[in-house]
Amino acid sequence: MSRPRKSEDTRRRLLDTGVAVLLERGYHGTGIKEVLDRVRVPKGSFYNYFGSKEAFGAEIIRHYCKGLGEQLAVALGNSRSDGLAGLKKHFRQAIRSCQDDRCGCLAGNLGAELGDSSEVCRAALAEAMNNTQEHFRRAIKRAQEQGTVRADLEAGELAGFVLNAWQGALIRMKVEASVAPLRQFVSLVLDDFLLPERGK
Amino acid sequence: MSRPRKSEDTRRRLLDTGVAVLLERGYHGTGIKEVLDRVRVPKGSFYNYFGSKEAFGAEIIRHYCKGLGEQLAVALGNSRSDGLAGLKKHFRQAIRSCQDDRCGCLAGNLGAELGDSSEVCRAALAEAMNNTQEHFRRAIKRAQEQGTVRADLEAGELAGFVLNAWQGALIRMKVEASVAPLRQFVSLVLDDFLLPERGK
Numbered sequence: 133m134s135r136p137r138k139s140e141d142t143r144r145r146l147l148d149t150g151v152a153v154l155l156e157r158g159y160h161g162t163g164i165k166e167v168l169d170r171v172r173v174p175k176g177s178f179y180n181y182f183g184s185k186e187a188f189g190a191e192i193i194r195h196y197c198k199g200l201g202e203q204l205a206v207a208l209g210n211s212r213s214d215g216l217a218g219l220k221k222h223f224r225q226a227i228r229s230c231q232d233d234r235c236g237c238l239a240g241n242l243g244a245e246l247g248d249s250s251e252v253c254r255a256a257l258a259e260a261m262n263n264t265q266e267h268f269r270r271a272i273k274r275a276q277e278q279g280t281v282r283a284d285l286e287a288g289e290l291a292g293f294v295l296n297a298w299q300g301a302l303i304r305m306k307v308e309a310s311v312a313p314l315r316q317f318v319s320l321v322l323d324d325f326l327l328p329e330r331g332k
Numbered sequence: 333m334s335r336p337r338k339s340e341d342t343r344r345r346l347l348d349t350g351v352a353v354l355l356e357r358g359y360h361g362t363g364i365k366e367v368l369d370r371v372r373v374p375k376g377s378f379y380n381y382f383g384s385k386e387a388f389g390a391e392i393i394r395h396y397c398k399g400l401g402e403q404l405a406v407a408l409g410n411s412r413s414d415g416l417a418g419l420k421k422h423f424r425q426a427i428r429s430c431q432d433d434r435c436g437c438l439a440g441n442l443g444a445e446l447g448d449s450s451e452v453c454r455a456a457l458a459e460a461m462n463n464t465q466e467h468f469r470r471a472i473k474r475a476q477e478q479g480t481v482r483a484d485l486e487a488g489e490l491a492g493f494v495l496n497a498w499q500g501a502l503i504r505m506k507v508e509a510s511v512a513p514l515r516q517f518v519s520l521v522l523d524d525f526l527l528p529e530r531g532k
Contacts, residue, residue, distance in 0.1 A: 158445045160360030234447060240503050244444030245358045247434060247506035257507045285520075292504075293497075293520050296513055300500025303440050304492070306447035307457045313496055320485075320493050325525050 143181050145171045150192040151199075155235040158245050159189055159253070189242070190256040196238045197260035204267040215275030219268065220322055223298070227314045236306055239264075240299040265291045272326075282331025290326065297321055343381050345371045350392040351399075355435040358445050359389055359453070389442070390456040396438045397460035404467040415475030419468065420522055423498070427514045436506050439464075440499040465491045472526075482531025490526065497521055 149170050153162050164185055168175055182188040207222035208215075230236075239260045248254050268291035275281035281290070297317055304313035324330065349370050353362050364385055368375055382388040407422035408415075430436075439460045448454050468491035475481035481490070497517055504513035524530065 157449065158358065158360055160358055161445075161449075236444065236447065239507070240500075241444045241447075243503045243507040244436065244441045245361075247436065247441075248509050249357065249361075254507060254509065258509075261504065261507055289516065289520075292513070293516060296500040296504045296517070297493075297497040298500065299503050300440075300496040300498065303443045303499050303503070304461065304496045307439070307443040307454060307461055309448050309454065309458075313492070316489065316493060317496070320489075320525075325520075325530075330525075330530050 142171065142173060146173065146181060146188075147192055147195040150188060151196045151238060154189070154192055154242065155238050159242055159250075160245065164188065186250050186252050189250065190252045193239065193242065193253060193256040193260055197256075197263055200260075201263055201267065204264065208267055208271045211274065213274075214280070215271040215273070215278060216280040216322070216326070218271045219275070219294070220318070223314075223318055223322065227311055227318070230302075230305060230311050230314060234306055234309065234311075236302040237299060240302055243299075244303065261295060265295050268294050275326075279328060281326045282328050284331035294321060294326075342371065342373060346373065346381055346388075347392055347395040350388060351396045351438060354389070354392055354442065355438050359442055359450075360445065364388065386450050386452050389450065390452045393439065393442065393453060393456040393460055397456075397463055400460075401463055401467065404464065408467055408471045411474065413474075414480070415471040415473070415478060416480040416522070416526070418471045419475070419494075420518070423514075423518055423522065427511055427518070430502075430505060430511050430514060434506055434509065434511075436502040437499060440502055443499075444503065461495060465495050468494050475526075479528060481526045482528050484531035494521060494526075 146167060149167050150162075153167050153170070164178060165175060168178055178188075182191060203225075204222060207225060208218035235241075239257050242253060243257050243261070246253050246257075265288070269288045272281055272290050272294070273287035276283045276287055298314075298321075301313040301317040305311055346367060349367050350362075353367050353370070364378060365375060368378055378388075382391060403425075404422060407425060408418035435441075439457050442453060443457050443461070446453050446457075465488070469487045472481055472490050472494070473487035476483040476487055498514075498521075501513040501517040505511055
């Protein structure tokens, strides 16, 4: 029996739609059928693309992370640009997009919902967060060399803290239905905690 | 027709079990039937206790918050005790309990999963987080008067930041399957950011 040709375009549309639906409803709140209906793919052919809902979830996380990585690369700039200014630009854009829709970050949402109940998704989430942290680390390292970020703590440690504190601010945004916690994050982390004089 | 007498004991067991199951599986991953089976309550009588799954969810959040408030009151101490030491004690205990089970905080998990998809639950989550923040605020205010926490920022603002950064560290703990992000939170927030000399 011949297997239907897998269309890369359909696969991509399933992943794009998966990101949107998971952001809205979480992992357990999302039915595969709903994603398939939106993309107009018959249920029977889902398994030509993904082995299971769990595998689909992990692929959606990787797909989301890839898109986020591209955005981060643009906002954070290159090896010659201002590291701290890049970080501020990234979070300014993120707050702007949260003003339109308060879905938060897919990796943070699923991390909180799933924890270690799915090892496949947990591993994809850990990779996604470590990728983001690495983007932050490079910008912070550069800012340390440029003298705009405290240098008494390692760039990787600061980057992890920045990412985690941001994830917490996103949760509080969802709970309060307000971006005020995100602005507070910028004011207390980027404009205070990271300052060179705070490390003396 | 007489309505069955509502037993306060059964109601409490439903809420206790609800906390445990929601912590494990999240809101959408939890079926009411599973909670009822664990408590050995027949499905038909659920509506004698709670009006809907959503109302049950909100009650579970309030029940969890009440228990947390009692723990916080003990750990954070009274108006004469050391405010910063109380905060450290609370987070030390929380990290110890996360070493046994990495379920995180029910309010943070549901905040990330549900966001504003349920207004009833969102309002209960906001109240729960504001209660916790108020406990922190009182301890921080005292510590500011005792000279152990920076006084250049308002106690309420610092308390909100402490709570949000902690929630973010809990998510990262779940994703990394390690309490290292919680220890980093203590080291960077309690042992650094809050210090009086960081506010000068």
